[in-house]
Amino acid sequence: MKKSRILYxxxxxxxxxxxxxxxxxxxxxxxxxxxxxALMMYFIIRFLWLHSSIRFVAFISLLxxxxxxxxxxxxxxxxxxxxxxxxxxxxLGQGFLWSDLIAYLAGVISGxxxxxxxxxxxxxxx
Numbered sequence: 001m002k003k004s005r006i007l008y009x010x011x012x013x014x015x016x017x018x019x020x021x022x023x024x025x026x027x028x029x030x031x032x033x034x035x036x037x038a039l040m041m042y043f044i045i046r047f048l049w050l051h052s053s054i055r056f057v058a059f060i061s062l063l064x065x066x067x068x069x070x071x072x073x074x075x076x077x078x079x080x081x082x083x084x085x086x087x088x089x090x091x092l093g094q095g096f097l098w099s100d101l102i103a104y105l106a107g108v109i110s111g112x113x114x115x116x117x118x119x120x121x122x123x124x125x126x
Contacts, residue, residue: 007118008047015040031103038065038107039114046115054115058108065104072096 019036022028042061049057071079073096082088093100 004050004122005047008043008050011043011114012040012047015043031099034100034103035107035110038062038104039111040107041065042108042111042115046111054112057115058112061111062104062108065108066101068092069096069100069104 015036019033019040022032022036038061041064042057045057045061045064046052049060068091072093079092083092083094
């Protein structure tokens with residue numbers, strides 16, 4: 001159990017690094033950051049609910065990502081001020097895009113596939 005949590009923390013850190021770098025390299029499509037955001041969210045939820053089913057983790061991850069995206073439709077003053085901060089902008093995003101919903105779905109599906117590979121490897125199946 002402890003090894004799994006350490007692995008998920010390392011994955012989360014690596015994904016955050018890749019996501020930040022993806023914003024710095026102009027050749028990388030913008031949707032890559034959204035995909036990585038959802039992938040990170042998947043592994044954060046997996047870390048928190050280590051023994052939950054992959055289906056549950058995927059559902060909660062996608063729900064959080066989509067709620068944050070739909071939350072971008074709100075222009076409440078306090079939300080706008082949070083989004084003006086770099087950390088707030090990274091967490092809450094800036095503007096709603098339908099295409100982001102698809103990128104989040106792709107990120108969660110990627111998380112499922114990686115998670116299944118981790119479990120196969122841990123069970124000694126090559």
